[in-house]
Amino acid sequence: MKLFQCTNCKNTVVFENNKCVNCSYLLGYSSYYNKIVSLDVNAAKWQLPELEGKTYTYCKNHKYNVCNWLVDVERGNEFCLACSLNRTIPDILDDDNLKKWQHIEIAKHRLVYQLLRFRLPIVSKTIDDLKGFCFDFLAKDDLPEESKNLKTGHANGVITLLISEADPVVREQVKQQMSERYRTLLGHFRHEVGHYFWDLLIRDNPDVLAEFRTIFGDDSQSYADALNNYYNNGPQANWQQRFISKYASSHPWEDWAETWSHYLHLTDVLETAYNFGLKTDPKITAKKNLKMNASFDSYKEISFKKVLNTGMPLLFALNSMSRSMGEDDPYPFIISKPVEKKLEFIHRLLKSV
The missing domain is CATH 3.30.413 (Sulfite Reductase Hemoprotein; domain 1)
Structure with a gap:
């Protein structure tokens, strides 16, 4: 997730904030500009120079304290x-x-x-x-x-x-x-x-589907039968060698959804690290490289190898920090070579959209 600032006082704020704790200005998020802007508490609509001078109001769900997103008044939408x-x-x-x-x-x-x-x-x-x-x-x-x-x-x-x-x-x-x-x-x-x-x-998409089946397996097999088998008999033997989770071994569609969600985990964590300028220089020489430098925007990076080689040491450090607080690993998974190939497929697919 990107780091945000109150545009009034430059205080650091987070994605969900609807009020700056430093200057008490209201805060609103523009999904089009990917910006959080400060808002006069005494108004219900705001003409915002940070958003090209357009006039905005809060999403209708703001009154339930569930949304801080802004809607362009000219578009006539009640909801973000x-x-x-x-x-x-x-x-x-x-x-x-x-x-x-x-x-x-x-x-x-x-x-x-x-x-x-x-x-x-x-x-x-x-x-x-x-x-x-x-x-x-x-x-x-x-x-x-x-x-x-x-x-x-x-x-x-x-x-x-x-x-x-x-x-x-x-x-x-x-x-x-x-x-x-x-x-x-x-x-x-x-x-x-x-x-x-x-x-x-x-x-x-026939070409993409064919590659998917090569990597994830034949999705035409009965989904209902596959799930019944999983719940009755458990995951496939040695599932850790080929799948990101037990459930991923139930059917290629679930393997896709599980791997997709993990790619989104990885990308989001890397964006956060990038915005904090994180890098590591461990005090030991490890068999697997633990050094990393999150010096790139994970949503724009073309090289999957760079994403993975930065993400894995980052997640290891994240787990280690969590254990220092007496908490369980936030990312308790091992990415095997077959899973790497699946993640790379998703990476390439999203770069082609």
């Missing part, structure tokens, strides 16, 4: 790009639902930021039902009896997220039940949107 993707939100008159929705929107806005950095098409399904995508954020208690077994997932451009995932206690319980090493809201979003972009970028 990120919030326009919502098809269903929970009953926010329920305070618990509102709190969960706030956590969900933080993760979703970070996802949309990243998709914009990749210059990927972002179209709401409410505008283009065939090629667009949207989000349904659902509370299981509010579902009809026949839908009680609904799970977080993707189908034909609709990404469903059960809002219970926003409860860290529930999420940890599911993580333990599923024997997972990583489970976050942002991870869910990155994984599920990966399914959507598989449909958009690979499914109907």
